[in-house]
Amino acid sequence: MTTSERAPGRGTAVVIGGGLAGMAAAWALRGFAERIVVVERDRYPEGAEFRAGVPQGRHAHLVLEAGHRLLEEMMPGIKQELTAAGAQQVAASDVRWLSSAGWLAEYQAQLKFLCSTRPLLDKLVLDRVRAHPAIEILEGTDAVGLLGSATTVTGVKVRERGSGRGSERDAERDSDRGSDRGSERGSERGEVREIPAELVVDAAGRSSSVPKWLTELGCRPVPEERVDAGVAYASRIFHRPAGSDLGNRAVYLQTKAPDGPRMGVLLPVEGDRWIVSLAGMRGAEPATGEAGFTKHLGMLRDPMLEEVLRGAEPAGEVRGFLPGPGVRRHYERSCPDGLVVVGDAASTFNPVYGQGVTVALFCARELRRTAKRHGGIGHATARAARRAVAAASKMPWMISCTEDARFPATTGAPSGTLVGLQHRFFDKVLAGSTRDPAVTAAFHEVMSLVAPPSLLLRPSVLGVVLRS
The missing domain is CATH 3.30.70 (Alpha-Beta Plaits)
Structure with missing residues (x-):
């Protein structure tokens, strides 16, 4: 039996990546891990500024209804802070939406979503996380490998990158400089140090190196699906x-x-x-x-x-x-103990569907639920969390890759009779949503990830859809 298995399940958790997914994961673990260490390669800017480590940050972002409900549940008062800082609340009925079938019908919607630049959202979430005494953030620090074996991950290897604040220019410069600080993160020469951990959470995003590091530990390749619309x-x-x-x-x-x-x-x-x-x-x-x-x-x-x-x-x-392909990695099928992967590191979607931020928050919710159920951050929590994260991303992945399959130049897309039926049914939903407010409302709930696609089978909706 390993030391980790004998531990009471409330030791150190290391989160790789200090973006939104990583901050949410660290926040989710508070109270269940005695110490939470976030390893972030950038140095954060002073204010709500763009940074190199979030290349998608300069593009349109929104938090879907399901996402901002969850964010408020996780961090009470954050919605008010966002709106006070200028974030805009937009009702679903205030979106002029030209679908493939035409303009969606107007109606009085209860659903809303939050619009802001990505740096504003990240900054306010970061401020909450920074203030928690159990969470330590190692800025300007690279995760360079995993500790452990093919069966158990027991920590992370890190190396400090250098000094300077976190503007895009500074971050790019830091990547070619040595360190000038000494701590657990590394010496002045930027030497590799080890952080033992009972739980490692990979939230490093699309460019995560964890699949490569697992191969180096002797693990089998993680099964994955890959769909690329070339967006x-x-x-x-x-x-x-x-x-x-x-x-x-x-x-x-x-x-x-x-x-x-x-x-x-x-x-x-x-x-x-x-x-x-x-x-x-x-x-x-x-x-x-x-x-x-x-x-x-x-x-x-x-x-x-x-x-x-x-x-x-x-x-x-x-x-x-250039976001690159959509990838869904099935860590619930093949993964050593002690590791959970969340956010874009687990599932990336075509960004045109606006699901990424909300799914990252879903991952944090499942991480907290499983830690609560198992009373800590031990191996049982990690196994359950991997299954829950996979389940939380299943519907958004289905929506994304099924729609991407419509474009002839998409590679890796699903095909066959079932996909054709899904396309025809969804086309009827869109046609109905151009003239019937009940269908429009149901469509918005599904696309906002508030309700499953089965909502579209409700008799009051289905009747209109089938007549479309």
Whole structure:
């Protein structure tokens, strides 16, 4: 029996990655781990600023209804703090949504979502986590490997990267510099140090090295699914013109497969600004720079965004982003004891569906539930958490990859009779949602991850859908 198995289950937990998923995971473990160490390669900026370690941070983000309910449950009062800092609450009925079937019907919605820049959301969550006495954050520190064996992970190897604050420029510079600080994180020479742990949580995102490190420990490769629609983003922030008719509303011009693989979204954010993200699937990617942004804007299915932005002053440069494929790693099937993987490190989705932040919060919820059920952070908790995380990401993954399958250039997408039936049924749902508020409301609940797709089979909804 290992030392970890003999431990009472309330020792040290190490979280790899100090982004939103990592902060939420660390927060979830409070009260169940005596010590929680977050290892973050960046040095955080002083304020709500963009940083290199979150390349998707410059693009449109929202917290779906299910996500902001959970965030408020986890951190009571955070919603008020976000709105006080300028985050915008947008009702589902205030989204001008052009689906593949047409404009969704207008109705009085109870559902709302929060819109802000990603740095504002990250900063307020970070402030909560930093204030907890049991949580220690190692900034400017790389996780460089796992401790343990093919059967049990017992800690993390780390190395400090260097000094300097966390702007994008500083973070990029730090990656090529040695350390000038000494602590458990490493010496002035940036030597590798070890942090023993009873539980290791990987929240390092899309670029996680944990699959490689597990192979080095002698583990079998983690089973995974991979779907790649080849999506690319171009985003820009604009000052919102005074007296704009759009007001506090959002716009979503959805793709239409197979001949309309371009989309555009406008969200109101703090500082009386809009963040506008344009995207295209493989073969229809926006070109780089201002010229590419303008050209892609003019190729959307509807001129609304182009017209709205005609009088808006840019508040920054055009920024591009290549998310890479959607990947779902099945750690619940193959994983050593003592390890849980959450957020994008476990499941990444095509960002056009806006699920990532909410699913990361789902992972934190399941981590806390299983720690509570098993009374600590021992191996039983890790095993149960892996299964729960996989279950929490199943529906969002199904929605994402089934829709990606509509585009001919998508690789790895599911196919067959069942997928064809799902497409035909969903097309009828969208058609019904263009004219019947009950269908529109049900559709919004499913897409906001508040309700499962089975809600669309409710008789009051299904009857309209089948007549569509």
